[in-house]
Amino acid sequence: MRSCQRNTLFAVVLLILFCFSCPVLAANDTLQVHVNGKATSIEAKATNNLVFLPARDMTDLFDAKLAYDTTKKELTVSSGKTTAVLSIGSSNISVNGKKVSLDAAPMIVDNTTYIPVKAVSAIWGASYGSNEQALYIQKDGSAVQVPEIEKVFAKRQAVTIDGKSTPVSYVIVPKSSNLRADVVLAQNAIGHTESLKSLAQRTSAKAAINGSYFQSYDSSKSQDPYGILIKNGKLIHAEGTGSAIGFTSDGSVRLDIVRSAVTAAVGGTNYTVTLVNHTPAANSSTVALYTSAYGKTTGYAAGTSVIVQNGEVVSVHSKTAVDIPGNGYVLLFTGNKAAAANALKQGTKVAYNVSYTSQAGTKLDWSDVKTAVGAGPLLLKDGSNVINPAKEGFTDSAGFDLAVARSAVGITKGGDILLVAGVKCTLNQLADVMAQLGSVHAICMDSGSSSGLYVPGHSLPAPGKEISNALVFK
DSSP, X not given: OHHHHHHHHHHHHHHHHXXXXXXXXOTTOEEEEEETTXXXXXXXXXXXXXXXXXXXHHHHHTTOEEEEETXXXXXXXXXXXXXXXXXXXXXXXXXXXEEEXXXXXXXXXXXXXXXXXXXXXXXXXXXXXXXXXXXXXXXXXXOOOOOOOOOOEEEEEEEEEXXXXXXXXXXXXXXXXXXXXXXXXXXXXXXXXBOHHHHHHTTTOSEEEEOOOBOOSOTTSOBOBOSOEEETTEEEEBOSOSEEEEEETTSOEEEEOXXXXXXXXXXXXXXXXXXXXXXXOTTXXXXXXXXXXXXXXXXXXXXXXXXXXXXXXEEEEESSOOBOOTTEEEEEEOGGGHHHHHTOOTTOBEEEEEEEEXXXXXXXOOTTEEEEEEXXXXXXXXXXXXXXXXXXXXXXXXXXXXXEXXXXXXXXXXXXXXXXXXXXXXXXXXXXXXXXXXXXXXXXXXOGGGOOEEXXXXXXXXXXXXXXXXXXXX
């Protein structure tokens, strides 16, 4: 007891002397310590990708002696024939008189002296490794096997659908997993298809769910998606139906009925771009934007195509498909808008601007959204059923009342993400299923034969066909 009191008093003295120069360790950045394959009562602290261990626990672990010198601000560790001297605030230590550099300096926090984990190797020859949850130490220096942390969880739970208990497969992506959402395009371009498994595997995804609706009934046409797609913060597809789920750079999730507002300034005239990387309907009068996300060619032999590079017109083509420049884009003018485009001269300055609005035209700040997938309708907002297909621009909503395999993405009160697929139900029943699983916000994704989930090593509902894109977490 006297020794414990003396050590505590000494630590307080050191804290008073040095606390102004010591970094602060977050109280919740704690790692469980395993030694020689067994869990211990020792806890490590982690901050800024550095790991620290209590000096007293380490000297006890290695049967060493620990002495403090308040005048020199030093800790002396004696272990067999090894003597190490560590200074508070210095990353350089002495081991049997030889200078050794650590990756951080010893410090005192909350009356406890901490040494960087590299010291266990420098002083005792031990080996170590860590993941986000635990630190693993082998005292004899042998190879350390660090278990891989399970980032997502495949579950199966009974829910009630139409009064009957029905098992549902779903995936939880915990907020604490810090996985990043991404939209993956089939064959890395708009208008193609690929299996969900392939989309997930080639991007090393921890979890994946089918994404937006797409044109899949006429194989002679481009398999264009519907709704909004945002990748790496850039709008890569826009078409005015549905709602979208968006993920910001800090991991926050947005659910909105969102529309792109794209304006192209061509010479002295501003044009509203209604489609981005989406084939216009026949006989339409519109302006469409094609970027390299669509692939190598527009594939559209109608209207007037204006090729833009380095902010100016380089060529104008009528009624023919054109190549999309990798360092530029194509503006396609159709119907009664094509005539004015035919008159554009080489060198005309061109620029376009992207913003976002609600379905009613009110400006939405989606500038921080890095990834988004459009689908819909919205199912839940703050726990309430908000299904309104007509409001989201769905002109044929009869299919929403049919019981087919459906997919959805939900967000729990705690911020976890739920991925659900293969649930045979109506749209309203899907909203109820998502609520039963714990979602407070939810959106429907493409359904029917597109509905599917993928997590490596798990048997989950798979789409019955290739799909246009996927929402993945990695």
